[in-house]
Amino acid sequence: MDQGIPIELTVNGRRRTLVVAPRHTLLEVIRDELALTGTKECCLVGECGACTVRLDERIVDSCLVLAVEADGCVVTTVEGLAAGDRLTRLQAAFLDHGGVQCGFCIPGQVMAADDLLRRNPHPSLQEVEEGLAGNLCRCGCYGQIAEAVLATAAGDPEGEA
């Protein structure tokens, strides 16, 4: 019988109160309890980064965080990046530079790229590649994703609508 542990956390700016089982990961709770399905399930062993979220100002693989550990924390998912319908410059750059194909890895990539630019507003290409190395893309968009990140850093998103 699962223990039910009450937790309180802020998700995308909203305070949420939940009762969770210890064995449920933050990823599961985000997707299943909070119905925020932008964060994806893939490898579930912290290798692919599809589940990347921001937890207290740092990006983490939410598949390796138990939901109970997030008690009292601030969580941002991909849904929390854009302001309403308006894409961030980074998101727009992903589209303008061809950094998106099937899209499944993209929420994680965007979270990782967003984090990188906060820590390092003007990264080199190598720093971009290292910063996003925890996000696998099987469609192979790495080059274009890097271009998008560098373009955002340079303050020059091409052809923004």
Added chain:
Amino acid sequence: MSAVRVGDAPRRVGGEARVTGRQQYVADIHLAHELHVKLVTLPVARARIGGIDTSAALALPGVRFVMTAADLPQPVPRFGPQFRDRPIIATDETKYHGDPVAAVAAETKDAAEAAARLVRVAWEELPAVTTVAAALDPTAPLVQDPAIRPNDPLAATNVLREHPVSWGDLDAAAASADLVVENVYTFPMVTHFAIEPHAFIAAPDGDGIAVWSSIQHPNWLQRVIAQLLDLPLAKVRVYAPDPGGGFGGKQHAKYEPLLAFMALRAGRPVRLVLTLEETFQAVRRTAAEVRVRTGLRSDGTLAFEDIEANYLIGAYADIADRVVGKGSYPACGPYRVPAARILARSILSHTVPSTAFRGFGNPQVNWAVESNLTEAAARLGIDPLELRLRNLARRGEAFIPFDTPCDGDWEQTVRRAAELIGWNTPAPAGRGRGIALGIKSGPTTGLSYSTVRLLADGSVVVYAGTSDMGQGARTVFAQIASQELGASLDAVTVVMGDTGVVPYDQQTSASRSTVLMGNAVLAACRDIQAKLRSMAARLHGVDEAEVVVDRGVVRLRGRELPIIDVLKPGLGSLGGELIGLGEMRKEADPDHPLGGTAAFFEFNCTAVEAEVDEETGDVTIARYVTVSDVGKAINPLQVRMQDEGAAIQGLGHTLLEQYIFDGHGRIRNLGAIDYRIPTSMDLPVEMISEIVENEDGPGPYGSKGMSEGALLCVAAAVAGAVRDASGVVIRDLPLTPERVWRALRDRDRS
């Protein structure tokens, strides 16, 4: 915003949903009262199934039922795109590590997982064959029940089919050869590793059934389900949200049939989302051992190719035999080959069923044949680029005697790639270069319908049954409609992935969709344009022959009107819309070995400059060039992304990827930790991709299909560079550091 033109690179249609997380993949969809399904498998390659005790599983709270073969109609129905060889669930025997024996349905994921662990299966390990040699051994156990292939002499073996292709006089050609190079090459088992694991939902839908699947071929799946459940097609609705990566691994039915039966039994929706490990056990590329014997004259011209390709397919045929036939067919490459003998075999084994995977059987033979050409060049003392150019087919040449002739200026592609790599300049010290050519036949038959609706305000809805799994089909179709009907891109809606609403499309594969569905969309637009012509003629009192509708504009009597200025008055007080129907069909040719000639060829030249760390075996690619002959890039950005993506995927099987088995035929490296694919840090230092556009394809505006070409010859180009840099010749993939290191030591010893 004005209409985009073909050749522009607008933002991907559907892109916003992807970058915001709003995109709904199958696993993001939840239905009320859904049950969660978990599969039960055995820790062995092949086993006889004894009793299945579900009592402990059923006793868990929340568990509704456990489905086994005994719960299905008897005999258990079988399915499969080529042979109906696959039972909906294993019956008396599991045939590969991961073959499901039972499926639990429960109220929660946790309950389903816990119950799956409690299902007690009495099983007995049986001898399994997991390699070509083992499968071909005369004493080998048969993978497939011979009764599935009555009247087939091969049914008493594990050879499913043989695909012989030959032309010319091989003996005479052999006599004329000054050099014969013969080697065996191997291509390992690798898996698709789409970032979205396969996901399926089935639910009763009135007197029929609804299925959601990450499937690439919705109409095909509809047919399979209808047949298995004995339902009319019109009572089977398949929803096919964009797959999160397909690459061929989501083409054909896997667990949808099982889920359909479970949904009908439960009277409720049932959902199954595979774990990444389970996807490795569901789909993979066909592995191969290829013996190539190439004969050349001393001037480097080819005398013959004699190729024996043993492809190791899985326990169920899926589409793998087609992979073998179609992939091996152009094995000789894009060259003038006076005499050829190709014999490819699809060989069954107790392994994960292999299925379609980008390249469709071509990368395996390309690895062998191109590597052999590189060796031949070395032995003849001829530059490997020069050797290829000397033999390269020219436009119009029937390089495969009974098929579509060379349909492009391939030399242009090759020379451009050579130029970009700096082939005729000296390589920097310590680096070597390799070059290879890849060819693949496009679709051999095809049928796509599209309907397009021009709505009263000039906006457009396009219905196209193609699956957009990242290649950008949706955008391509939207661009065509935008250009032809003068609507801005944000006034075009493309509806895909719903057999209840979208007309028939044969499938999404073989890089076919821009050509086949694109032409259908174009035809539907032209149908609307014809109606607009008629409308304009009526409104302006002129003859239809005097009206031209071209790219969103109506021209008559020296005037130019935007379509809306004809449409609005034309529709009149009742309003309405104009509906266009388009069809693109490529008929089968029953006499052709592949069932039809190639609609087009994908042609690519890849050139690599690399260095090898002599102490560790690490291969560093300093420069990577890929050039593809695409006819016309409807969206150049998407084309570039596909080519670079294909190259990176190819670098995966070239340098990193393989299944690792234990002595019991079990896969050891399931999951992301020990199956390595390229990350952002594993890219070539410099990657250059270009396209050749001669508008000489059969698709809209002279386009050809593309997206597989750039994967075909990655391995041979890289290995060629490794050979040039270090002198080592490696004939087995992947070129892991350890494998290269061993080859370096062998070189030093000899």
Added chain:
Amino acid sequence: MHAFSYARPATLMEAVSLLAEHGPSARVLAGGTDLVIRLRDGTLTPDVVVDVKRIPELRPRIELGDGRLSISAGTVMTDVAADERVRRHFPALVEAARVVGSVQIRNRATLAGNVCNASPAADTAPPLLVYRAVAVAIGPEGIRRIPLDELFVRSGQTTLTRGELVTAIELPLPERRTGAAHLRRTRRRGHDLASVTLCCAVDEAGVTRIAYGSVGPRPVLEVDPSGLLADPAAPSETTAAALERMFAAASPSPGSMRASPEYRLAMLRVLGVRALRTALARLVEG
């Protein structure tokens, strides 16, 4: 995952008491990047998971004092790699911390956790051994300082006794000027588990310390006080022979999927030579 109870002690004593009470059926949860994987695959089925992150003494903190740098148990790899004092005094540890997984992993994985997990392939183990790290542990019997070389037993096993919990990793400031380097072998350039991981440090007195992992059941530390390896004028056969002695304890497992024993042993030597060269160069640069 199997169900388990979750405890979040607020004090060290509570944590120790829980661990003492449950023994092997309790597991410590710090970063979770190893534990959660094993909970999911069922290789660990504890009754209780003890989350130590809210214990004040364990909260992320790096402190310099008493000639030692003390890295609290809750300190993650990102912070270890970014800390100015770690960079100045223990640069090879930074090199190692920076290659543990990805950014996402490094933001959670703790240095202490990496040590206590006792994987023979742990990348931080060789530099910690070379830098003479000590694990500070608290248990029912009190506080112990355990030199890391005495902590590792084999994969997944340390000499911590029932109820003991590591509270910090301490690194004594080097008494002599030192040059050090960390290198490893992986299957790809992207993040990966090491098939060989090695650290070499040479100090101005010529003492050479080499530690290596993933070539045996536990990370190994070897010390050569002779000065031979540190002598740039020594003939290469002599250096090679000295290095060979350092690697005598290597015994890679034949069953590994990542690399064969032959390759690992060969790479051990390649990395040893390269790391030594870099360490000497850094010693000279000062």
